[in-house]
Amino acid sequence: MDNCIFCKIARREIPSNKIYEDDEILAFNDINPAAPVHFLLIPKLHIESLADVQDSHQNLLGKMLLLAQKLAKEQGCEEGFRTIINTGRVGGQEVFHLHFHIIGGRERLPGMIHHG
């Protein structure tokens, strides 16, 4: 996609602080980190959101989840981390190219789900 910022990062038209890359997947640090560790895991394929994934993406999605825990540990999240996939307007998605946020650090992250 010509104007997608994460496609541009995948094509190296925009620089990123890359922590992992293979044929299908890229991981780079979030430009506005919410915690000491905060990176994004994206497919190089332009998929708009988790609401747009297809059966044909099953292997890719599984590979991304396996990488999430591997990279999280490598980045210093041995004691846990949070994985967030904002989806669509209601989910607060701002960049419409599927991405997993991996967030962590030494301290326990604040609670996130508020009931009532």
Ligand code: AMP
């Ligand atoms: P979301 O609300 O899930 O769509 O979050 C998009 C995320 O992308 C935000 O956390 C941004 O800080 C991050 N982001 C936007 N542009 C860049 C960039 N050029 N490099 C790294 N992270 C970015």
Ligand code: ZN
């Ligand atoms: Zn894209």
